[in-house]
Amino acid sequence: MTERPDNLPATSAEPLGSTAVAPAGAHEPAPTTPDTPVLQVREGLLEIPGELTLHHGGRLGAVRLAWRIAGPANAPVVATLGGISAHRRVYSTEAPQSGWWHDVAGPGLAFPVERLRVLSFDYLGGSGETTGPRGAAAFPSISSYDQADLLLRLLNHLGIKSLRAIIGASYGGMVALAFGERYPDRVAQLIVVSAADRTHPMSTAWRAVQRRMVRFAIDCGRPQEGLQLARALAMSTYRSPEEFSARFGGTPRAGEHGFVFPVEDYLMARGADYATRYQPDGFLCLSESIDLHRVDAGRIFVPVTAVAVREDQLVPVADMRAMVARLPHAKLQEISSLYGHDAFLKEAEALKPIFAKLSGARE
């Protein structure tokens, strides 16, 4: 496996090019021993020449893809893809909280960053540095196949012949499945958490209402408030009734309009935070992309480890079982988690054995 140097301009806060980051942080570099290898972090913007023809028929020109790879030089590469709010920064040793997988991936955590290189990118159509609808009058519908195509271009650009695995959760799991169907020779296995071969109509119902809310708010000239409400609703679907029951059984407080309930304060605070960090039109695009997702499980010949969460309201365990029955080479692991659909962000211990196999000396 080789890598070409990356000469594209930097667009993120982190410096472009090869940066040695010690596990203990930039200010106090830890000694580099075999046990604490230097983590290389590289970021870049891949400019894609010409025009892309998208899965649902739209076209996009001048697409730029923001990517990041972090890990020990020459370690096997694992593409790691999260939900529609995730981005290229999977983990960071310099600013741990800036990584979307900070509870799971990092030095000493469940995901062995010391033995694998983690590749990721900002999704097409989202709120990150990759091309998205921001400011555009119209933007085409994006498929999980389109994201898979961009990942292929990224592998070609970086000279990565084959990925050790794609770990995809939620929307990332859909992209992993799309990639596995199209490019089986470029990935050895898929680990798919809380994502199926098609979207459940009940979860489409909840997302469709979210999109309607955002569009209504845009139409009223108050887009961020619509995004706040949509995210508040989304948060309730990401977690389990059991968690909410344990956390939010308290009494309501008097508010400006009648009573405000503990769970309401929580959801609105999460929504407000989200609305400061994401774009309404990027949210609309990727939310729709989830609902458009449909792959042919019978044609995915890459081995798949599917992880289903029994408390997941968005991806029912029955849908995961049905997909695994259709996949030619798959095994299913069912776990229980108070965090429901968000389990992949939280359940480090349950996921750890799966990651341990990835970094074994098989290659």
Add this chain to the structure above:
Amino acid sequence: MTERPDNLPATSAEPLGSTAVAPAGAHEPAPTTPDTPVLQVREGLLEIPGELTLHHGGRLGAVRLAWRIAGPANAPVVATLGGISAHRRVYSTEAPQSGWWHDVAGPGLAFPVERLRVLSFDYLGGSGETTGPRGAAAFPSISSYDQADLLLRLLNHLGIKSLRAIIGASYGGMVALAFGERYPDRVAQLIVVSAADRTHPMSTAWRAVQRRMVRFAIDCGRPQEGLQLARALAMSTYRSPEEFSARFGGTPRAGEHGFVFPVEDYLMARGADYATRYQPDGFLCLSESIDLHRVDAGRIFVPVTAVAVREDQLVPVADMRAMVARLPHAKLQEISSLYGHDAFLKEAEALKPIFAKLSGARE
């Protein structure tokens, strides 16, 4: 059991006072035999003197309560209370579709309207003829205890010493429990479908988002659109993932903004219909009242038959079991239904045996 004539002004489309309605309809009166007794329908507006002090501390003056009673003269009276969208017209032989329980109650249907008198009323704070927030600058928070108090006043007004039962589903079940706790000598038993002694925080989450949506839309000067969106979301919580999976697995259509999904068309159509028939502020008041509901199950000494629906997303079967464990005299019946929380509107066959016991010649 006696009844006084009602001399209050009519407010509904149906004529006030005693009206003989033949089961087969007004235009073709069926012969009155012992098997097809004449159904008496009476409606009225009860004007409550003075000021009401409400459970949550607010006050309301000049309250008017719109009520309806239908059934054979001198038959036992059953108060029948539905969800926050229900109203005093439980069933109608003249215009069957105008009754909110039209799939369950009516001549020849599961609920034996030939042998019981059905009493109901428009909820305080809703969109019906009973006093509500319509047009008011502010309206107090309403408790299920307040509805129970109004039912007591109605019984006194009509000279009904004791109800054979209260059948309450969803919000109506909460009102039944509140009544049972406060006025055990005025009702022989409660039949409570899909309602517990307290509200689950996950269902509060979904309703809180609905209320925020409506208030946002009011603030934008487009209240009916907010109500449409809120109802669209509510509808998804009333049904089960299994039903949506069976009905809405089809492909999306191209719309003005990207794709529109089958379940989205359904929800928006239901929401649009709702928004033409209900008031945003009435919705806000009763939606909040659900979330404020909390009764002391240990102090409800009236016998309770609780009916729980395993697929109910709003009232988990675990909450119904926990309530039944706290109730001094209760039995639990669990049913399965594709209709989830809406099962009480649809599952006539499952409910029929419970109703049959009610109309037995025990009294």
